[in-house]
Amino acid sequence: MARLALDAVEGLTRRALADHGGGLLAIGLCGAQGSGKSTLAAALQTRLAQDGIPTAILSLDDLYRTRAEREALANSIHPLLRTRGVPGTHDVPLGLQVIESLERGEPALLPRFDKATDDRLPEARWERAAAGTRLLLLEGWCVGARPQEETALQAPVNVLERDEDPDARWRSFVNRVLATEYRPLFGRLNRLALLAAPGFDIVRIWRTQQEHALRKSAPGGMSDAQVARFIQHYERLTRHILDEMPHRADLTISLNESRRVTAIHDASRT
Structure with missing residues (x-):
């Protein structure tokens, strides 16, 4: 995936920078767990740094x-909100605070979360985006997502929803905050790129691979069975994103099960 996807996102970014003029440009990079978002964002940051374009990743x-x-x-509200992942489990005001500081041309502390301890790191261990940062890459599994229709929430999509959210209270809350609290954050994005997995079924394999890598660098972590349960929290919205977002994303990079690029659709060039 690396070269083709990186070239495509870099092209989108450079055109957007040229059109944007001064001030901060924010680009969203959405993709299912294990699709390669973080790697892609870091590679783009490195390329742009060679041209003196200060870039921050959040x-x-x-x-x-x-x-x-x-x-x-x-x-x-609901016991399932104990598990990180879905809308409602993010500190949206903190994200907006970072963006607003960068929009003013000021330096900004970039929060960092430790998945090994399932908790936020202390501020002393956060990174800092420099004053005058030109580009912010906001990457995440549901960046830019839109809520579902209320009628779509009624039928459970997996065993987790069926057994642990039988009255749809959890998924209705998630959908509601996505429609309200997350709109100002995602509304700050100037462009949106999607790494489109071939389907949700591959996410378990990709996420399990991620967990195996994490276990090599830190003790603990989730077993394969725990990963299988964990990703059910993400299933509904991931399926919705894969169905809905390609129709409006500025750039959609379609991947196969090996994360190789199978197609690129650049809406800015059509």
Whole structure:
């Protein structure tokens, strides 16, 4: 995937920078778990740095609420909100704070989340985006996502929803905050690129591969069975994104099961 996808996203970015004039440009990079978003964003940052374009990367994963905050959500709204991942488990105001600082040309601390401990790292371990940052890459599994129609929420999409959210309270909350709290954040994006997996079924394999890699660098982590349950939290919205987002994304990069590029659709060139 690397070269073709990187060239496509770089092309989109450079054209957007040329059209945008001064100030911060924000590009969203959406893709299912394990699709290669983080690797792609880092490679693009390196390429642009060679031309003196200061670029910051903010992962939606680094905006997860603290474990204590998610515990409070679990107790007050629904137990499934204890698990990080879906809309409602991110600190959206924190993300907006980062963007607003960069829009003013100021330096900004970039939050960092430790998946090994399932909690946010202390500020002393956050990275810093420099003053005058020209480009922000916001990457994440549901970046730019739109809510579903209410009628689509009724039937469960998997065992997790069927058994642990039988009254659709959890998924209705997720859909509601996506329609409200997340709109100002995603509304800051000037362009949106999608790494489109061939379907949701491959996500379990990709996410399991990620977890195996994490376990090599840090103790603990999830077993394969735990991963299989974990990704069910993401299934509904991932399927919705793959169905809906290609029709409006500025750039869609279609991948096969090996993450090789099978097609590129650049809406800015059609």
